[in-house]
Amino acid sequence: xxxxxxxxxxxxxxxxxxxxxxxxxxxxxxxxxxxxxxxxxxxxxxxxxxxxxxxxxxxxxxxxxxxxxxxxxxxxxxxxxxxxxxxxxxxxxxxxxxxxxxxxxxxxxxxxxxx
Amino acid sequence: xxxxxxxxxxxxxxxxxxxxxxxxxxxxxxxxxxxxxxxxxxxxxxxxxxxxxxxxxxxxxxxxxxxxxxxxxxxxxxxxxxxxxxxxxxxxxxxxxxxxxxxxxxxxxxxxxxx
Numbered sequence: 001x002x003x004x005x006x007x008x009x010x011x012x013x014x015x016x017x018x019x020x021x022x023x024x025x026x027x028x029x030x031x032x033x034x035x036x037x038x039x040x041x042x043x044x045x046x047x048x049x050x051x052x053x054x055x056x057x058x059x060x061x062x063x064x065x066x067x068x069x070x071x072x073x074x075x076x077x078x079x080x081x082x083x084x085x086x087x088x089x090x091x092x093x094x095x096x097x098x099x100x101x102x103x104x105x106x107x108x109x110x111x112x113x114x115x
Numbered sequence: 116x117x118x119x120x121x122x123x124x125x126x127x128x129x130x131x132x133x134x135x136x137x138x139x140x141x142x143x144x145x146x147x148x149x150x151x152x153x154x155x156x157x158x159x160x161x162x163x164x165x166x167x168x169x170x171x172x173x174x175x176x177x178x179x180x181x182x183x184x185x186x187x188x189x190x191x192x193x194x195x196x197x198x199x200x201x202x203x204x205x206x207x208x209x210x211x212x213x214x215x216x217x218x219x220x221x222x223x224x225x226x227x228x229x230x
Contacts, residue, residue, distance in 0.1 A: 034218060043119075043206055043221040044158070051216045090157060100171040102148060103208075103219060105157045 002027045002095040004074075006106035013081045014114050021076040021109045023091030032094035033074045034103065035065055039087045047089075050074060061085070081113045117141070119209050119222035120189075127228045128197045136192040136225045140209030147190045148219060149182060152204040164190060197229045 004025045013019045025031055032051055036044040048059025055067045065076045076089060088110050092103040120139040128134050140147050146165055150158040151174075160174040164184035175182065179197075184190040194201055204226045208219040 036221070041226075043121075043223040044208075046218050046220065049216075049218055100163060100173075101146065101210075102160045102163055102171060102174075103150075103158075104160065105150075107157045 002093045002097070002104050004033075004091045004093045004104060004106040006089075006091055006109045008109050009107075010110045010112060012112045012114065015083050016080050019078050019081040019085070019111065019113070021089050021091075021111060023074045023076065023106060025072050025074060025091075025093050027093055028097065031067075031074075032096070033065075033067065034092045034094065035059065035063070035074075035076050036090045036092060036105075037087050038090065038108075044090065047076070081111075083113050083115055086111055086113045119144075119207055119220050121205075121207050121222035121225050123225060124223060125226050125228070127230060129230055130198055131196050134194040134197050134201070134227055136194075136205050136207075136227070138190040138192070138207030138209075138222060140190070140207075141220055144209035144211050144220075146210045146212065147184050148208045148210075149190075149192050150206045150208065152206060152224075154203070158206060161192075194227075197227075199229050202227055202229045 034049045035047040038044050048057050050057050050067045058064045063078050088108050090108050091106040122137050148163050149161040152158045162175050162182045163171040179195045181193045204224045206224045208221045210217050210219045
């Protein structure tokens with residue numbers, strides 16, 4: 001079964017410092033991986049995706065993610081955090097096995113950026 | 116191009132009543148997905164629909180829950196005889212006809228409170 005794990009419930013970082021939000025995956029077949037962000041009382045906003053190709057994926061708001069096949073990881077990164085980046089971040093894998101098409105989400109990581 | 120539209124944004128129901136949640140996908144999107152987010156938890160897949168067809172309902176509770184996506188009009192998630200445990204945020208997402216490199220876009224969600 002397809003799954004993702006986000007080992008950290010919360011990540012704290014000072015504004016201006018680099019940030020990393022971790023995600024590992026377990027899939028059968030090729031992984032289709034996504035990052036979404038959720039601001040309070042809002043829906044999910046798409047940040048970036050890995051389908052194939054370059055292991056470093058660039059997305060919205062200056063975020064990027066590195067796909068690492070040997071470590072089965074897809075960590076989200078940003079070189080310089082902003083207070084406005086504080087939100088809930090979800091990693092997801094797309095499950096297209098046996099005719100379905102759905103996202104399997106991690107439990108989420110709350111990012112807190114301090115001024 | 117308007118995004119995924121969900122209504123109502125907030126819904127309060129007494130135990131035993133029915134809840135109807137509506138979702139209008141983005142223009143050109145023929146695939147609709149419903150997810151549920153319990154407080155302080157991640158999103159859990161409920162059902163995947165295409166026009167007039169339920170493709171995967173493996174995440175739907177066996178009783179009281181149903182979903183449809185008619186030829187005309189929005190997708191409806193219906194919860195009969197609601198109980199306190201149904202209180203959650205329900206998110207709808209839509210995507211264009213399936214392709215590996217497409218992503219799903221989410222609505223703002225309907226927050227259901229059962230009193």
